[in-house]
Amino acid sequence: MSPFRYRVLMVDDDEVVCKVGAAVLQSQGYEVLCANDGFTGLAALKQSLPDVVISDLQMPKMGGFEFLSVVRKRFPQIPVIAISGEFTSHDVPESILADAFFQKGQYAPPELFEKIASLLEGPIRARPEKPSKAAVWIPSATGDNYIAVTCTDCLRTFPVSLPLAPGTHTVACDFCFSEVMFQI
Structure with a gap:
């Protein structure tokens, strides 16, 4: 075996x-x-x-x-x-x-x-409490008129139209409708 x-x-x-x-x-x-x-x-x-x-x-x-x-x-x-x-x-x-x-x-x-x-x-890391903010990484400069955001809940990527002002933004995932917060 x-x-x-x-x-x-x-x-x-x-x-x-x-x-x-x-x-x-x-x-x-x-x-x-x-x-x-x-x-x-x-x-x-x-x-x-x-x-x-x-x-x-x-x-x-x-x-x-x-x-x-x-x-x-x-x-x-x-x-x-x-x-x-x-x-x-x-x-x-x-x-x-x-x-x-x-x-x-x-x-x-x-x-x-x-x-x-x-x-x-090693010990298995426990699943933490769901934080109010999750780090979502997006490209800061693209030649397109959108940025790609990855939902931290369903792991799907969806477009968000540009332009966006610098600062914190919240959008609903196109797939699971979870709130995704990101910062530019």
């Missing part, structure tokens, strides 16, 4: 990083699903929840900061590892909602395996 295979969702826009990362993780018995940006990662979460998420921070469309804020809000029990070449372990922004951080090219696979194992063995 084979042991249970843990699922890892790897989110990175670099196809080589995804392929190599998936091969390395699969060699250790993990089932790996790759996504090339945060939107694709959210779609993967709708299909099947992973046991661990590994995400790059700088990606097109929806980056890791945005993606991880939705993951932490909706699925606080899933351990998250952020990996990026943009930051060192000494200058990681406090706003990264991750349980661990690795700098690309500065760690060995055994370190990653050890961190994944410790996160899987």
Whole structure:
């Protein structure tokens, strides 16, 4: 009888990083699903929840900061590892909602395996009370006449027409009608 295979969702826009990362993780018995940006990662979460998420921070469309804020809000029990070449372990922004951080090219696979194992063995994070405000990340400058907002309840993305003045805005999700608050 084979042991249970843990699922890892790897989110990175670099196809080589995804392929190599998936091969390395699969060699250790993990089932790996790759996504090339945060939107694709959210779609993967709708299909099947992973046991661990590994995400790059700088990606097109929806980056890791945005993606991880939705993951932490909706699925606080899933351990998250952020990996990026943009930051060192000494200058990681406090706003990264991750349980661990690795700098690309500065760690060995055994370190990653050890961190994944410790996160899987750790206590499951309790689901927090629903806050009155949720962080929703949107592009600050686009060439379009709308911005894309992702609902933190149903994880669907919908357009909001521009222009919008700087400040806090509240809109109803086009799909589930939950209030989504965002700031420009």
